Amino acid sequence: MSAVVDNHSHDHGHGHGHDDHGHGGGYGGLMRWVTTTNHKDIGTMYLWFSFIMFMVGGVMAMVIRAELFSPGLQIVNPDFFNQMTTMHGLIMVFGAIMPAFVGFANWLIPMQIGAPDMAFARMNNWSFWILPFAGALLIISFFTPGGAPGVGWTLYAPLTVQMGIGMDLTIFAVHLLGMSSIMGSINIVTTILNMRAPGMTLMRMPLFVWTWLITAYLLIAVMPVLAGAVTMTLTDRHFGTSFFNAAGGGDPVLYQHIFWFFGHPEVYIIALPAFGVVSQVIPAFSRKPLFGYASMVYATSAIAILSFIVWAHHMYTVGMPVTGQLFFMYATTLIAVPTGVKVFNWVATMWKGSLTFETPMLFALGFLFLFTLGGFTGLVLSLVPIDIQLHDTYYVVAHFHYVMVAGALFAAFAGVYFWLPKWTGKMYDEKLGQIHFWLTMIFFNITFFVQHFSGLAGMPRRIPDYPLMFETWNKISSIGAFGFGLSQLLFLYVVLKCIRSGEKAPEKPWEGADSLEWTHLPTPVPYHTFDPQPDLR
Amino acid sequence: MALSRNAKTGLILATIAAAWFFGLIIKYWIIQP
Numbered sequence: 263m264s265a266v267v268d269n270h271s272h273d274h275g276h277g278h279g280h281d282d283h284g285h286g287g288g289y290g291g292l293m294r295w296v297t298t299t300n301h302k303d304i305g306t307m308y309l310w311f312s313f314i315m316f317m318v319g320g321v322m323a324m325v326i327r328a329e330l331f332s333p334g335l336q337i338v339n340p341d342f343f344n345q346m347t348t349m350h351g352l353i354m355v356f357g358a359i360m361p362a363f364v365g366f367a368n369w370l371i372p373m374q375i376g377a378p379d380m381a382f383a384r385m386n387n388w389s390f391w392i393l394p395f396a397g398a399l400l401i402i403s404f405f406t407p408g409g410a411p412g413v414g415w416t417l418y419a420p421l422t423v424q425m426g427i428g429m430d431l432t433i434f435a436v437h438l439l440g441m442s443s444i445m446g447s448i449n450i451v452t453t454i455l456n457m458r459a460p461g462m463t464l465m466r467m468p469l470f471v472w473t474w475l476i477t478a479y480l481l482i483a484v485m486p487v488l489a490g491a492v493t494m495t496l497t498d499r500h501f502g503t504s505f506f507n508a509a510g511g512g513d514p515v516l517y518q519h520i521f522w523f524f525g526h527p528e529v530y531i532i533a534l535p536a537f538g539v540v541s542q543v544i545p546a547f548s549r550k551p552l553f554g555y556a557s558m559v560y561a562t563s564a565i566a567i568l569s570f571i572v573w574a575h576h577m578y579t580v581g582m583p584v585t586g587q588l589f590f591m592y593a594t595t596l597i598a599v600p601t602g603v604k605v606f607n608w609v610a611t612m613w614k615g616s617l618t619f620e621t622p623m624l625f626a627l628g629f630l631f632l633f634t635l636g637g638f639t640g641l642v643l644s645l646v647p648i649d650i651q652l653h654d655t656y657y658v659v660a661h662f663h664y665v666m667v668a669g670a671l672f673a674a675f676a677g678v679y680f681w682l683p684k685w686t687g688k689m690y691d692e693k694l695g696q697i698h699f700w701l702t703m704i705f706f707n708i709t710f711f712v713q714h715f716s717g718l719a720g721m722p723r724r725i726p727d728y729p730l731m732f733e734t735w736n737k738i739s740s741i742g743a744f745g746f747g748l749s750q751l752l753f754l755y756v757v758l759k760c761i762r763s764g765e766k767a768p769e770k771p772w773e774g775a776d777s778l779e780w781t782h783l784p785t786p787v788p789y790h791t792f793d794p795q796p797d798l799r
Numbered sequence: 800m801a802l803s804r805n806a807k808t809g810l811i812l813a814t815i816a817a818a819w820f821f822g823l824i825i826k827y828w829i830i831q832p
Contacts, residue, residue, distance in 0.1 A: 381805045444816050452808040486816045490823035505827055520823070 296391070299383035300789065301368045304390050306685075308365030309678070311393055313754070315357030318401070320747050322350040327709075327743035329726050330736050343726035344412025349400060351415025352432070355532070356439045357397050359666065362674045363535035364389075364446050367474050369685065371450060373779040374468045376459025378793035381452035382445075389445040396438035403428035403435075414724060416525065419506030419517040422495050429499065433492045440485040447478035447485075454478075459778075461798030465559070468777040469552060472559050473538030476566045480527045480534075483570075488524040491517060515580050522573035530569045532666065534562060536633075536673030537604060540626045542777065543676050544608050547623035548615030549774040554607040561600035561607075568597050578646050579653045587646045594644035598637070605634055620772075621695030625676035628703050629669060636664025639714070654724075657717025663710045675702070675753065682757070683771045684779055687786025688764030694756045701749035708742025 289297055295307060325346050329337045338346065368386065372379055380386045403410040408426025411417070417436075422429055454475045458467070467475075494505040495517070504510025506517040545552045552558065574582060574590040608630055617623075639661040643649050652658060675698075682690050716735040721728055728736065769785050779787065782796055802810070 382809060444813075448809050448812045448816075451812055452805050456804050456808055482812055482816050483819065486820035487823055490820050493820075493824060494827065503828075516827070 297387070299379070299387050301372050301380045301383070301386065302685075302787070302789065304380075304386050305365045305368030305370075307390050308361045308368060308393075311390070311397075312358050312360075312362035312365060315353050315361070315397060316750070318397075319350050319353035319358055320750065322346045322353070323743060324747050326350060327740040330728070331740040332737070333728050333730055333733055335727055338726065340726045341409065341412055344414075344724065345404065345410040347724050348412055348414055349404075349410050352400060352435075353397070354666070355415065355528070356436070357393070357400070359532050359670045359674070360443065361393060363474075363477075363532070363539075363670075364443075366470070366535065366539065366674075366677050366681075367446075367450055369681065370779065371453060371471055371474060372457075373783060373787065373791055374471050374777050375454060375457065375462050376778055376782070376792050376796045376798060377453060377457035378791065378795065380449050381457055382449050385445050386449055389442045389449065392438050392442040396435040396442070399431045399435035399438070403431040406431065416518075416521055417492065417495065418521070419495060419498070419512075419514040420508060422517075423498050423507050430496070433496050436492045437489055440489040443481050443485045447481040450474055450478040451482070459792065459795040459798050462778075465556065466798075468538075469541035469555070469558055469562075470535070470538035470777075473534040473541070473562055476562050477531050477534045480531050480566055480569070484524040484527045484531075487520060488528075491520040491524065494520075515577070518577045518580060519574070522576045523570075525576065526573045527566070527569040529662075529665065530565055532670045533633075534566070536629070536670045537562065539673045539677040539680075540608065540629055542775075543622045543626040543680050544611050544630075545776070546680070546772045546774040547618055547620060547626070548612045549617075550611055550615045551776070552607065553610035553613075554603070557603055558607055561603040564600040565597060568593065568600070572597065575644055575649070578649045591644055591646050595641060598641055601637055605630065605637075616774075620679075620692060621690070621699055622676045622680035622772075624696060624699040625672050625679065628699065629672040629676065632664055632668030632672065632706070636661055636669060639664065652717060654722055655717035656713040656721045656723055659723050660710050660713035660717060663713070667710070668706060672702075675699075678757070680772070680775075681779075682760055683767035684783075684785055684787055686761050686764065687767055688760050689767045689771065690756050690760040690764060694752065694759070698749060698752045698756060701752065702746065705742045705745035705749055709739050709746050710742070712738045712742075 295303065298304060298307075325338060326343065329335075329343055368380065371377075400410070406426060406428040409428055411422065411425045411429045411432050413421040413425060413429070417432070454467070454471060464472075494503070497503040498505055498507045498510075498512065504512035506512045506514050508514055541552055541558060572590055572594045574586060575594045578587055578590070619627075639657070643652060643658065643661055679690060679695055682688075712735040716732050716739070719732065719735075721732045721735075767785050770780055771785070772780070775781075778796070783791055
């Protein structure tokens with residue numbers, strides 16, 4: 263992912279008219295990365311940061327699964343277990359998955375719309391460099407008196423009002439992460455709206471760009487809501503307010519409403535860019551244009567709009583009126599319509615295509631199969647009478663891991679394997695890539711499919727101990743998790759091997775790929791691209 | 800001072816974000832019982 267380092271002095275004859283000074287501030291070594299304003303450098307840093315956070319959050323998952331391997335308390339105390347589940351969720355959502363797709367956005371959006379860079383290049387640098395500090399705050403909170411907050415990634419009141427100083431660090435970290443996301447989103451929307459090459463109309467943009475345009479609007483709309491919620495939590499803790507503190511006349515359920523007004527669109531903030539990556543990969547390996555391009559754009563928009571009116575399906579059990587439950591149930595089931603349009607279009611794209619199954623395509627198909635399964639269990643959970651039975655059980659844990667891991671993470675893997683040749687100029691080891699896919703696919707299902715059963719049997723989430731009747735499914739799940747975790751070390755090896763000693767990539771390794779970065783730019787891609795912009799009219 | 804098209808777009812979006820953040824807090828501050 264860092265081969266662009268080597269390309270500073272290469273021109274490749276593609277018309278970039280100035281050299282590199284000014285992007286890295288003229289620095290070399292570490293300072294080049296600290297000061298860089300180049301979208302490719304920043305995209306690379308986002309991707310590496312997200313992988314490091316993926317490993318940190320993954321270690322926490324291993325601790326959780328190790329403790330749950332057997333009933334009783336073996337390895338950690340219940341407080342620390344709660345801290346693990348909380349930080350695992352926060353780090354994976356805000357530190358791993360979101361930055362991964364922002365990394366893709368930075369690398370690809372300018373190249374796919376024919377722009378020389380992001381609209382606000384310096385702000386782009388700032389957006390990234392806030393993240394390591396936020397990540398550090400989350401990790402430092404473990405070493406404060408009382409440890410990290412053990413309140414769950416949703417940071418529900420009133421627990422958050424009662425936690426130690428680690429909670430304050432977490433709140434500050436969420437503020438920083440939110441600032442980073444909002445600045446990144448402003449950059450993305452401005453870049454897409456204002457900096458497209460002549461002839462790159464909105465309805466000619468690759469679907470990845472479309473999904474990010476809609477995602478960025480979602481982020482601008484909901485990240486300030488999360489920031490507001492945690493700010494109110496902070497003032498409840500230290501400044502005598504009682505927004506959520508029942509002891510002072512506040513309402514803890516109000517926090518849940520505000521959080522999930524952010525939280526449900528957040529699911530699509532993670533899922534939509536994944537849809538975008540898959541919408542690039544499947545046509546490339548089907549050697550056909552994407553089926554139903556316009557309907558894909560409209561379906562993406564519909565999902566984004568609907569995501570604002572379904573938030574209370576996360577809280578059916580708080581005691582809301584039946585009419586409220588019915589509204590949120592119907593609105594939630596409606597989301598299946600545009601999502602179904604997307605799944606249909608991906609399948610129709612493959613219909614009668616000249617399919618090949620290289621690693622990116624395998625991950626995209628894994629995504630398609632497993633994300634659809636996660637969507638179906640989402641429909642099950644959208645039904646009030648069923649959700650009341652399954653609320654806060656492992657069925658929910660299984661559901662959202664099918665969406666987050668098999669959905670977002672599989673799409674991210676597909677994207678890395680797909681664009682790695684373009685980024686580095688070298689090919690990854692196809693055989694090892696395919697082994698990585700199959701190990702990930704098998705161990706993922708061993709880990710999470712059985713959690714549907716323990717959830718249906720009534721096992722609550724976020725508990726370090728459980729009755730003997732749940733032991734078998736938990737043992738299987740833990741074994742799967744250890745295998746899944748180890749399999750990701752193979753991914754790191756494949757990427758490093760590609761960067762260090764991969765075979766030279768052909769100009770266009772995927773013959774079906776048709777977006778600008780494949781058709782108008784050499785491989786590896788030069789440090790500066792599309793200056794001047796191409797005329798696509 | 801003439802703002803560039805990018806700066807105008809960025810400022811509009813930043814204003815929306817700020818309005819959401821402060822609007823939310825002010826709303827629940829004012830309706831506090």
